[in-house]
Amino acid sequence: MTRRILLLALLVAAPLHAQTVVTDSAGIDARTREIASQLRCVVCQGLSIEDSPSELAQSMRAVVREQVMAGRTEDEIKAYFVERYGERILLSPRATGFNLSVYILPVLALLLGAIGIIVAVRRWTGGAAPASVETDDPDLAAWDELVPRS
Amino acid sequence: MNWSRAALGLGIALSIIALLGFGLTRDPTAFPSPLPGTTAPTFALPVMETGELVDLADLAGEVVVLNFWASWCVPCRYEHADLVASAGRYQTRGVRFYGLLYQDTPRNAGTFIEEMGGVNYPTLLDEGSRTAISYGVTGVPETFVIDRDGTIVFKYNGPISLRQLEAVIEPLLVDPAAMTSAAHGPGMP
Numbered sequence: 001m002t003r004r005i006l007l008l009a010l011l012v013a014a015p016l017h018a019q020t021v022v023t024d025s026a027g028i029d030a031r032t033r034e035i036a037s038q039l040r041c042v043v044c045q046g047l048s049i050e051d052s053p054s055e056l057a058q059s060m061r062a063v064v065r066e067q068v069m070a071g072r073t074e075d076e077i078k079a080y081f082v083e084r085y086g087e088r089i090l091l092s093p094r095a096t097g098f099n100l101s102v103y104i105l106p107v108l109a110l111l112l113g114a115i116g117i118i119v120a121v122r123r124w125t126g127g128a129a130p131a132s133v134e135t136d137d138p139d140l141a142a143w144d145e146l147v148p149r150s
Numbered sequence: 151m152n153w154s155r156a157a158l159g160l161g162i163a164l165s166i167i168a169l170l171g172f173g174l175t176r177d178p179t180a181f182p183s184p185l186p187g188t189t190a191p192t193f194a195l196p197v198m199e200t201g202e203l204v205d206l207a208d209l210a211g212e213v214v215v216l217n218f219w220a221s222w223c224v225p226c227r228y229e230h231a232d233l234v235a236s237a238g239r240y241q242t243r244g245v246r247f248y249g250l251l252y253q254d255t256p257r258n259a260g261t262f263i264e265e266m267g268g269v270n271y272p273t274l275l276d277e278g279s280r281t282a283i284s285y286g287v288t289g290v291p292e293t294f295v296i297d298r299d300g301t302i303v304f305k306y307n308g309p310i311s312l313r314q315l316e317a318v319i320e321p322l323l324v325d326p327a328a329m330t331s332a333a334h335g336p337g338m339p
Contacts (some may be wrong), residue, residue, distance in 0.1 A: 042181060042288040042289075043288070044290070055253050055279075056253070056279060056282075056288075059278050059279035059280070059282075059283060060283055061280060063280065063283055082184075082286065083184060083188075084183075084184070084185065084191075084283070084285065084286035085181050085183070085184075085286045085288070086181055086182055086183060086286075087180050088180075088182075089181070093276045106174075114240070
């Protein structure tokens with residue numbers, strides 16, 4: 001049992017260590033892709049430089065790869081681009097200050113909307129039951145008998 | 151009519167309209183540059199015509215104008231004459247002008263220059279767009295002016311004019327020593 005736990009612990013710990021040192025080609029490719037996916041292509045709307053086919057995006061990917069190979073961290077590489085292109089180069093706005101509203105407002109709006117709907121539905125169905133229909137139609141009268149009133 | 155409800159509805163509608171009015175009139179493709187006011191990134195690029203290396207570090211103490219351009223860039227044609235005129239006027243006063251080729255080939259660049267009647271300042275080759283990325287270039291043409299301290303004091307996206315360059319370069323060329331003697335009046339030591 002203890003051997004199993006130990007093995008499990010090692011398996012979990014291994015990838016955590018892999019984050020810090022990247023020397024193999026596959027690792028470099030993966031890190032480059034990961035970081036490039038967070039940078040916006042300035043030429044093609046709404047695409048990351050990882051997905052964009054434009055020449056500038058390719059050049060920027062090469063810059064990211066060079067920096068990954070030089071051992072720079074993800075934050076350092078992102079900072080390099082933000083210094084030169086401004087905050088907009090990041091596909092996801094940094095969650096600080098005013099930008100927090102981008103993350104909080106949708107959740108808030110959803111909650112308020114849900115509350116609003118619950119209140120409205122309560123109001124609509126909580127009222128008195130509708131009066132029975134006065135009619136000569138025998139079928140409708142038969143139906144009226146069958147349908148239970150709340 | 152329920153006035154308070156109407157007022158609330160109107161308030162909410164107006165707020166949303168105001169927010170949209172602000173948000174929808176902004177340009178989603180714009181990348182306002184954080185570079186003006188910061189130190190110009192270093193580079194060492196070869197001159198297209200001679201292969202000789204131009205290093206920004208060697209130009210410390212000079213006013214430098216960098217123009218990123220390409221032969222496939224239509225507005226670059228409009229600004230060419232003004233750039234040549236500015237270079238003609240200010241190179242004699244010590245300002246350095248450089249054209250940095252962006253995502254293009256020397257052959258196309260040569261054809262462009264020939265078509266436009268020649269150029270009076272060096273064209274530098276930026277292989278892999280490293281320098282362009284270093285300067286936060288998003289397209290062409292883009293013009294940068296660097297002062298004597300190596301700080302980027304001006305960045306412009308779009309075809310630059312002689313007038314704009316004059317307005318930016320003249321103040322940078324004012325000689326501090328000449329200014330103090332002028333303040334003392336003529337004839338004073």
